[in-house]
Amino acid sequence: MADNPSRSLLADSKTRGLPTGKRNTRKLPLLVATFTALSLACTFGTILTLVISNDDEVTRWKIRVSVYVGFFQGLYNILLGGLLSLGVAITWWRTIQHGTTLKRLHYIQASASPKDFWAGMKAGSAARKVALVAMLIFIVKLSNNPIAQRATKTRSQMVPKERGMIMHIANRIEDGWYGHQGTFEKIPVLQTTLLNTSIPTENQKNASCPDTGICEALVAAAGYNYGCTSTSEKLNLLDSKNENSSIFEMNIEMNWDFGEPIFYSTTKYISSIDGACVGTLTTDTCNLIPATIWYPITIRNDSITVDFRTLLSSQRAVVSNYTSEADKNKNRTDPTTQLGPLTGLLAAWENILRAEALLGKKGAYFPNTDPGLSTQWPDVFHAGSVSTETTIPEFAQQNCPLLWNSPRDYLLQTFLDFSFRSAYIAASDTSDSSTLQEYTAVFRETQLWYSTDYGWLAATTLVMVIGMAAAMVLIWGWWELDRYVSMSPLETGRAFGATILLSAGQEKESKGIIDEIGNERVAHDGEELVWNGTVYASGRWEGGAVPTLRGRMGDRVSGESGEGSLRGSPRELEGESPSRLSVRNVRGHRRGMSSVSNGGSGGSNTSFEHSLGASTRKWFGGPEGGGTVKQFRQRSGSGSASAMPLLPLSLTPGGGGGGGMMGPAPGGIMSMKAYNNEPPRPRSYGSESPQLPPIAPSGSLKITPMSLGGGGRRGSVGEGSGSGGSSGKRPLSSITERNSMSPKD
Structure with a gap:
């Protein structure tokens, strides 16, 4: 029955009178509203931060997004903990208002800790509700920050920005810049093209690209406009009639047949072959004329590269075509004839890019070794038994593995690379400002950007809302309390x-x-609480000794009569008599109720010493044997000493003249209520309880300060003294607060 609800203990709260004392009726709703509003603000702050930071540069945030999110989540956890503690207090006080058991009251407060979760689940609905809410809030506080951090991440991406840049580059190659017939003077241009060395940027402002990215732009410079045609024919590679036929060729030449100079590039190669060793002989012919074209360039740090894939595709763009007067001169024997853009190209590459391979016997080939022809190119472009464009049948692999990759694009790329380097170097050879070109580049920088995962954001919001809702379960009903409450x-x-x-x-x-x-001032030694509220006395009254409870109980236990007799030994009351009496619960308190000093009577002066103060042990007894005896339930039909009704003494006995607990203070104990000038609350006990003799009216209660210079131990039974006597006790006023505890304190 002790665990059953006790709702009938109190009447309806509406019928009770108004409570007295100061009440704070605004703090509780203000705290509930403030904590809830701040928790909602943390939720919205997290959402807003993650939404705003999505697709935004990391460098724009002086404080990282994760720091903002962590701050909001940390503050939210603090507020959620405050709501939980407030909810536990509200639940505790609402429960005790309606009536409950001590066990349930304990677990309402204790089940807020995970260690008492299962005990709280078994201790009633209120404690179970606190245990479930506390566990849910614990999970929310543990998981909300990791989930919120998963909602934001960084990614690397190229960010395009416009950047103004400059470059000195020629739009045309002037006649004679390459040299004269028979004398090619720009060997460095030829060398850098063959070796594919990097093209450095100028040592000028806005000529280089920042180290953090790359710059892409179109630059107008001298080059070539071209067009190509392609034809093909079949050739039996095992037919002896086709021996010594040209099956691979690279050739460049000038042509003036169409009224203006044209540069021709011709390539021939076997592009495919079938299982009968019949190959497809493809011939590509490209014609080039001088032109100013758009070069797609990329600048990385201080190095320039040209995107030839765009120049070789249909996306190439031409600014304008032009004709050179030097190229129109057909006389190639006159050493004074200047070289133009086309004739200069021919002079640079005619002995390098000319080559031929002939068909041999049984599917073999051999290079043409005529003067002016290079013998290495057939081997360079030969595909062998593996081709990137087509596969060779097994029979062809064994009998006629004659397959080449197309050299056409290589030649065109070489010519365009040569022309760009020529235009770049030609501009640096002159101080003419007309070669300065200002252009706008697209600066692509690799940057870290924030990216928000909205799935994790939704999970974060849900977890935070669940935490607030769980806290409100305990807080709900707070308006039923008429004051601010806490634990x-x-x-x-x-x-x-x-x-x-x-x-x-x-x-x-x-x-x-x-x-x-x-x-x-209070102190606790592990078993009892002492404080300054009451003065304990030990000693004697003026005019004679006052029998104490210990003496009286000793007499009763020993079976001897006579009030004022001191024959009963205090140790007998502690259950240590030779007969080992069963009343071990009857214990005297040496501090508060010591027996009279030696002799017990006489004309000695009154001596009262200040003890440590009021003691909680007085109510229950302790190892020192103390205070008022603990009252146990009487056993019916028993006349033994253990069933004897014992005297319960209040720590704050009344100062009136009534008997029982509110009677005069026995043994010289000052009343707590009398000390505080409060009216006594009458209480009566059975007639069987022993009564202490009243204090003599002529006697006066005198308190003398305790001497700290006496014996180094507490006073014990029989150690009372006259005035100025010392028991070795320490007044509570000398107890100081310390950061750490020690046995000496």
Whole structure:
């Protein structure tokens, strides 16, 4: 029955009178509203941060997004913990208002910790609700920040930006710049083209690209406009009639048959072959004329490269064509004849890019070794038994593996590379400002950008909302409380009627209690609480000894009569008599109720010493044997000493003249209520309880300060003294607060 609800203990709260004492009716709703509003603000702050940062540069955020998210999540966890503690306090006080058991009250507060989860689940609906909500909030606080961090990440991407740049480059190649007939003067251009060396940028401002990215642009410069045609024919490679036929050829030449100079590039090669060794002989012919064209260039750091794939595709663009007067001169024997763009190209490459391969016997080939022909190119472009464009049948691989890759694009790329390098070097050879070209490049920089995963963002929002909703389950109903509540030991102790808090009057909130008795000095030695609220006395009254409870109980236990007799030994009350009496629960308190000093009577002066103060052990006894005896339930029909009704003494006995607990303070104990000038609450006990003799009216209670210079130990039974006597006790006022505890304290 102890665990059953006790809702019938109190009447409806609406019928009770208005409570007294100071009440803070605004703090509770203000805290609930503030914590809830700030938690919602943290949720919206997380969402807003993740939405704004999506597809944004990392460098634009002086504080990283993860820091913002972590701050909002950390603050949210703090607020959620505050809502949980507030909800636990509200649930505790609402439950005790309606009536409950001590066990459930304990687990309502204890089940907020994971270690008491299962115990709280078994301790009733209120404790179960607290345990479930606390566990859910624990999971939310543990997971919300990792989930929120998963919602944002960084990625690398090229970011295009416009950038103004300059370059010195010639739009045309002037006549005579390459030299004269028979004398080619620009060997460095030929060397850099053959060796494919990098083209350095100029040492000028805005000529180079920043190190963090690349610059892409179109630059107008001298080059060639071209057009190509292609024809093909079949050739039996095993037919002896075709021996010595040209099956691979590279040739360049000038032609003036169409009224203007044209540069021709001719390539011939076997592009495919079937299983009968019949090959397809393809001939590509390209004609070139001087022109100013758009070169797609890329500048990386201080190096320039040309995108020839665009120039060789249909996407190439021409600014304008032009004709050179030097190229029109057909006389190639006159050493004074200047070289133009086309004749200069021919002079540079005619002995390098001419080659031929002839068909041999049984599917073999051999290079033509005539003067002016290079013998290495047939081997360079020969595909052998593997081709990137087509496959060779097994019979052809064994009998006529004569297959070449097309040299056409290589020749065109070489000519365009040569012309770009020529235009670039020609501009650096002159100080003519007409070669300065200003252009706009697209600067592509590799940057870190934030990217938000909206799936994880939704999960983060859901988790945060669940946490707030769980906290509101405990907070719901807070308006039923008429004051601010907490789990402060001052408030809960006041609710349970702790004696030390009675002097706080009608104050129920911790702040009011602190205002009233907040300076009360307390100490706890592991078994008892002592404080300054009450003065304990040991010694003798003027005019004779006052029998103490210990003496009286000793007499009763030993079976001897006579009030004032001191024959009963205190140790007998502690269950250490030779007969090993069963009343071990009857213990005297040496601090508060010591027996009279030696002799027990006489004309010695009154001597009262200040003890450590009021003691919680007085109610229950302790190892030193103390205080008022603990009252146990009487056993019916038993006349033994253990069934004897014992005397319960209040720590705060009344100062009136009534009997029982509110009677005069026995043994010289000053009343707590009398000390605080509070009216006594009458309480009566059975007639079987032994009564202490009243204090003599002529006697006066005198308190003398304790001497700290006496013996180094506490006073014990029989150590009372006259005035100025010392028991070795330490006044509570000398107890100081310390950061750490030691046995000496």
